[in-house]
Every structure is written in structure tokens, then in C-alpha cells.
Amino acid sequence: MRIAVCIKQVPDTEARLRVAKDGRWVDEEDLPFVINESDNYALEEALKITEEHGGEVVAICLGPGRAQEALRKALALGVASAVHLADDAFTGGDAVATARALAAAVRHTEADLVITGSQSDDVGYGSTGSILAGHLGWPHAWLVMGVEIEDGAGSAVVVREMEAGMNERLRIALPAVIEVQAGINHPRYASLRGIMKAKRKPLESLGPADLELDPSTVGAAGSRLEILEVAFPSSGESAEILEGEATEVAKSLVEKLRNEARVL
Amino acid sequence: MSNEIWVLLQHRDGALHRGSREAIAAARAIAGRNGGEVVAVLIGKGIADLATTAATYDVARVCTVEHDALADYTPGGYVGVLSAAILAAAPAFVVAPHTYQSVEYVPRLAQAVDAALVPEVVAFEDRDGLAYRRPIMGGKLQAVVRTRGEGTVVLTVQSGAFSADDAGSGSAEVVALADAGEPAVDREIVGVEQAAEDTVDLSSADVIVAAGRGVGGEDKMGPITALAAALGADIGASRPVIDSGWLPRDRQIGSSGQTVAPKLYIAAGISGAIQHLVGMKGATCVVAINKDRNAPIFSVARYGVIGDLHEVLPALTTAIEEAKAAG
Numbered sequence: 114m115r116i117a118v119c120i121k122q123v124p125d126t127e128a129r130l131r132v133a134k135d136g137r138w139v140d141e142e143d144l145p146f147v148i149n150e151s152d153n154y155a156l157e158e159a160l161k162i163t164e165e166h167g168g169e170v171v172a173i174c175l176g177p178g179r180a181q182e183a184l185r186k187a188l189a190l191g192v193a194s195a196v197h198l199a200d201d202a203f204t205g206g207d208a209v210a211t212a213r214a215l216a217a218a219v220r221h222t223e224a225d226l227v228i229t230g231s232q233s234d235d236v237g238y239g240s241t242g243s244i245l246a247g248h249l250g251w252p253h254a255w256l257v258m259g260v261e262i263e264d265g266a267g268s269a270v271v272v273r274e275m276e277a278g279m280n281e282r283l284r285i286a287l288p289a290v291i292e293v294q295a296g297i298n299h300p301r302y303a304s305l306r307g308i309m310k311a312k313r314k315p316l317e318s319l320g321p322a323d324l325e326l327d328p329s330t331v332g333a334a335g336s337r338l339e340i341l342e343v344a345f346p347s348s349g350e351s352a353e354i355l356e357g358e359a360t361e362v363a364k365s366l367v368e369k370l371r372n373e374a375r376v377l
Numbered sequence: 378m379s380n381e382i383w384v385l386l387q388h389r390d391g392a393l394h395r396g397s398r399e400a401i402a403a404a405r406a407i408a409g410r411n412g413g414e415v416v417a418v419l420i421g422k423g424i425a426d427l428a429t430t431a432a433t434y435d436v437a438r439v440c441t442v443e444h445d446a447l448a449d450y451t452p453g454g455y456v457g458v459l460s461a462a463i464l465a466a467a468p469a470f471v472v473a474p475h476t477y478q479s480v481e482y483v484p485r486l487a488q489a490v491d492a493a494l495v496p497e498v499v500a501f502e503d504r505d506g507l508a509y510r511r512p513i514m515g516g517k518l519q520a521v522v523r524t525r526g527e528g529t530v531v532l533t534v535q536s537g538a539f540s541a542d543d544a545g546s547g548s549a550e551v552v553a554l555a556d557a558g559e560p561a562v563d564r565e566i567v568g569v570e571q572a573a574e575d576t577v578d579l580s581s582a583d584v585i586v587a588a589g590r591g592v593g594g595e596d597k598m599g600p601i602t603a604l605a606a607a608l609g610a611d612i613g614a615s616r617p618v619i620d621s622g623w624l625p626r627d628r629q630i631g632s633s634g635q636t637v638a639p640k641l642y643i644a645a646g647i648s649g650a651i652q653h654l655v656g657m658k659g660a661t662c663v664v665a666i667n668k669d670r671n672a673p674i675f676s677v678a679r680y681g682v683i684g685d686l687h688e689v690l691p692a693l694t695t696a697i698e699e700a701k702a703a704g
Binding site: 124126127129130132139150207208209212234235236237238239240241243244246247248252253254255256258270272273274275276278279280281282283284285286295296299336337338339340341342343344345346351352353354355356359360362363364366367369370371374376377 | 452453476477478480481482483484485487488489492493494495496497504508512513514515516517518519520521522523524525526563564565566567568569570571572584590608616617619620622632633634635640641648661662664665669670671673675676677678679680681682683684688689691692693695696697700
């Protein structure tokens with residue numbers, strides 16, 4: 114089995130964010146980038162499946178030059194090869210345009226299964242994997258908390274989260290796109306040996322022409338969605354903010370909880 | 378291209394999802410800005426009563442598709458039926474609630490009809506035409522986005538962003554959805570099960586101390602436990618804490634965990650992603666402790682402490698113990 118895992122490199126969720134000068138995105142200078150959280154779980158799930166059922170994992174990442182670091186990390190974790198969609202023509206896309214490029218890359222890898230995260234921690238569309246399935250014409254499942262490959266059956270049984278604490282157990286034919294939720298497994302750490310081996314593993318960088326894609330159909334040019342502005346929401350208005358030395362803040366807070374809010 | 382605004386109603390076990398009314402409210406808000414007729418779309422099996430209910434909201438009509446293969450929701454079933462109808466009618470907008478179900482199939486529906494997709498809208502704005510406000514970076518920032526080109530715009534609206542009461546009232550006619558496609562069921566439902574055994578019921582807790590990713594590790598839960606003990610509180614957590622295995626899953630508060638409404642909710646190191654906020658916004662008094670003054674948790678808090686929880690919580694525990702001792 115050949116599993117393609119689509120990963121995204123996103124700003125570390127713990128990083129302090131600043132709005133870029135043009136007001137249309139975050140300032141990426143000095144911003145730490147990591148593999149998107151649910152994509153980390155996707156990598157682990159794919160590696161687990163190939164360890165049990167055989168086969169190999171190929172990681173695909175669409176993003177600028179810095180995203181190569183995410184692919185090197187995936188290779189260090191045990192992924193066999195990597196595809197980097199680094200061309201500028203690919204960047205700035207909405208979910209439809211990004212999924213179009215990823216679909217071409219998945220076909221290029223000849224994968225039988227795509228595993229990816231359910232949602233990116235930056236733009237948070239939660240849509241790219243599902244649209245990727247649409248472009249490929251494969252069935253899909255989103256918010257998956259369990260995957261069992263049925264040997265010889267060409268199918269998988271997946272557990273999908275529903276609302277109100279319920280799960281749905283589904284049988285889905287392969288090839289398919291499975292979008293996993295954070296928490297599905299316990300992602301491994303890269304070993305020193307893995308990191309050394311990763312340096313010699315194949316990492317292919319592909320542009321639109323390599324994938325026979327018209328550049329006007331991908332990236333910002335192929336997108337129907339345009340970000341006009343990003344800003345901090347007008348939060349904090351309702352909260353009375355206390356700051357300063359911890360003991361003083363704590364005393365003042367207890368006094369307010371007792372006498373103002375009357376909840377102590 | 379018609380000027381219709383379609384609303385995809387979600388339902389389960391014979392009841393409309395509350396997000397369905399919120400989606401109607403959002404559609405009416407679009408109609409108020411851009412004009413156009415709001416049309417409710419309801420597909421499933423045995424949905425006659427639901428259609429009657431939907432017709433009591435302020436919609437021009439309720440369009441239904443009754444089909445055995447729609448007895449249970451599947452992405453292929455829904456996309457098959459709806460995409461043909463959308464392609465034929467070319468509504469200006471298609472609105473759905475941003476639920477676990479919609480987020481799974483609506484993007485694929487948008488792709489199938491070659492529409493622009495705007496996920497998780499929280500508000501509408503006017504920027505030389507209709508623009509949409511939506512959260513990014515886990516809710517720490519918001520983006521204003523606009524669509525380009527002609528054709529249908531498909532959008533999902535965040536839970537709670539529009540009031541269900543604004544679905545209005547009316548007496549619409551119920552008709553069959555024109556040009557509905559065939560359901561192409563693409564997966565088999567094996568069963569529905571409880572996600573986790575709820576051995577801990579936080580729904581009736583009076584006081585909750587909730588831990589977030591900012592706690593920093595399973596071995597760093599001490600200040601949380603100590604504060605909970607001083608307050609006689611239950612301990613809850615946001616999803617990252619559960620996913621990292623620092624606390625068991627039955628402590629999770631939020632859209633895929635428990636919904637709570639305590640008198641006092643102390644959120645420590647929780648940034649406040651919408652998935653968490655929907656589970657705790659019913660709390661009477663929220664205290665948020667976070668290093669990042671832009672954390673969205675402060676927007677639902679009555680009191681906010683900007684600081685390191687590992688310094689603030691022990692001080693708070695001491696202050697509470699002293700206050701108790703003083704009576």
C-alpha cells in the first residue's frame with residue numbers, strides 16, 4: 114500500500130502573532146513554523162498502517178521554501194519520500210485551488226490512499242482534504258478518530274466524530290481520502306538515526322508544468338477567495354484585565370469574585 | 378444565476394439541528410443586504426414533519442427531497458442530490474451551518490458545482506460588495522475575505538454567530554426540490570457509538586478549573602489540581618490537553634466533549650478556540666488566565682489575568698485559602 118500524506122507547515126500555535134504591514138496576513142518574520150497539528154497525527158497514522166500492512170508513505174507539502182523543513186521532519190519520522198509543491202504559482206490558494214494542486218501531486222505519487230489532517234491551524238478552512246477527494250473522485254471521511262485497513266477487501270473501517278459525543282463507524286472503499294482528527298494516536302518523535310537517514314531520502318520539488326497544471330488554475334490565480342484584511346478581533350472588551358505581580362493580582366481577583374461577581 | 382439564497386437544513390432523529398435556524402438567520406441577513414429570496418432545502422427520509430416545521434420560519438419556500446438512500450447522511454448521497462439541483466437553479470448563495478456534518482460534505486458540494494467556498498463565516502461586511510468575516514489562527518485573528526468571479530457562493534456559518542431567533546416566522550409552501558440528482562452513497566454506516574464513556578459528568582459542576590495547552594505537560598498539572606482542591610472544583614480541559622494524554626477524554630469540554638454551565642469557570646492556559654468556547658460559554662463567571670493578551674478566551678471572560686499560569690495559579694490558590702481562613 115502506498116499512502117500519500119498531505120501536510121501543511123503553519124505558524125506554531127503558541128507563537129505570538131503580529132499582523133503584517135499590508136494588513137492582509139500575519140508577519141512571517143521570525144515566526145516559528147511547524148507541521149500542522151492534525152497533519153502530525155496523519156503522518157503517524159500512515160506510518161502505523163504501513164508498519165502493519167506493508168507499503169510506504171510519501172509526504173506531500175504545498176508551501177514556500179521554508180516548508181521543505183516540514184518535509185525533512187516527515188522523512189525523519191519514517192516517510193520514504195517527499196514531494197514539495199514549492200513553486201510560487203501554488204501559494205496563496207483557497208481550498209479549491211490548493212486541493213487541485215494536491216490532487217495532481219497525489220496522482221503523481223500513485224498512492225492508493227490519502228491521509229491528511231482535518232483542519233489547518235492557520236486559515237482553518239477544514240475543507241482542503243474533502244475537496245481533494247472531490248478532485249480525485251474518491252470517497253472521503255472527515256474528523257476521523259480511528260482507521261482499520263481491511264486486508265484484501267480494498268476497504269477501511271473508519272470512526273468519524275459526530276457532535277454530542279457520538280461517533281459513526283463507517284466502511285469506505287479504497288482509494289479514499291481520510292482526514293484525521295488530532296488525538297487519533299500518539300505521534301512518534303524523530304530519532305537521531307531517522308534524522309540522519311532523512312538527509313539521503315528523495316525530496317522532489319515540482320512545479321505546475323511537472324504536474325501538467327495550468328498555473329492560472331492553482332494558487333492565488335486559481336482562487337475564488339481573497340483575503341482583504343486580517344486583524345485581532347475586538348476581544349478583551351468584556352473582560353476586566355488584571356495584570357501585575359501575581360500575589361497582588363490573585364488577591365484582587367479573589368476580592369472581585371467574592372464581592373463583585375459573588376461566585377466564591 | 379438566480380437571486381435565491383438556499384439554506385441547507387441539517388437534521389437528525391426527526392429534529393432540526395439548531396444550526397439550521399442560525400443558517401436561516403444568516404441567509405436572511407444576506408437577503409437584507411443584497412436582496413434575494415431565502416429558500417430552505419431539506420433532504421432525507423421521512424422528513425414531512427420537519428418540512429412543516431421549517432415552513433414556519435421566514436422563508437419563501439421549503440424544497441424537499443425524500444429518498445430511501447437519504448435515510449442516513451452520507452457525503453455522496455447529499456452531494457449527488459444537491460449538486461444537480463444547484464447546477465440547474467444556480468442560486469446566488471448556498472448557506473449551511475458550520476457543523477461536523479456540513480464541514481464534511483459542503484466543501485465537496487462547492488467543488489462539484491464549481492462554486493466559491495467561504496467556510497465558518499461569523500459576520501457579513503460591506504467592502505465594495507458582500508465580504509465575510511471568519512476566524513483564522515485558531516480564532517486569535519479574524520480575516521475579512523471576498524469572493525472573486527461569477528457564480529454561486531457556498532458558505533458555512535459558525536455556531537452561535539447568528540441568532541436562531543432571527544430565523545423569523547412565516548408560513549411557506551413545501552414543494553419538491555427541482556432537478557434533484559440521484560444520491561451516490563459512497564460509504565456504508567456500520568454503526569453509531571458513544572465516543573467515550575462519560576464517567577465524569579461536568580455538566581452539573583458548580584466550579585470548574587479547566588486546563589489548556591499552556592499548562593505545558595502532564596507533569597505540570599500541579600497548580601491546576603491545587604487550585605481545584607482549594608475551590609472544591611472539578612477539573613476540565615480543552616482538547617489539546619486530552620489529545621496529548623495529560624487528562625482522560627471524559628474531562629474534555631467543548632464541541633466534541635461536554636457542555637458545561639458552572640457558576641465559576643477558571644480557564645488556565647486555554648486560548649479559546651471556538652470548539653472550546655461552545656462548550657463553556659454558558660458559565661456565569663469566566664476567569665481567563667493566559668500569557669497572550671490576544672487570546673480569544675478573553676472575549677468571553679469577565680476577568681482576565683495576563684500572565685504565566687504557573688505563577689498566577691499558586692498565588693490564587695494561596696489567596697483563596699487565606700480568604701477562606703479569614704471567613
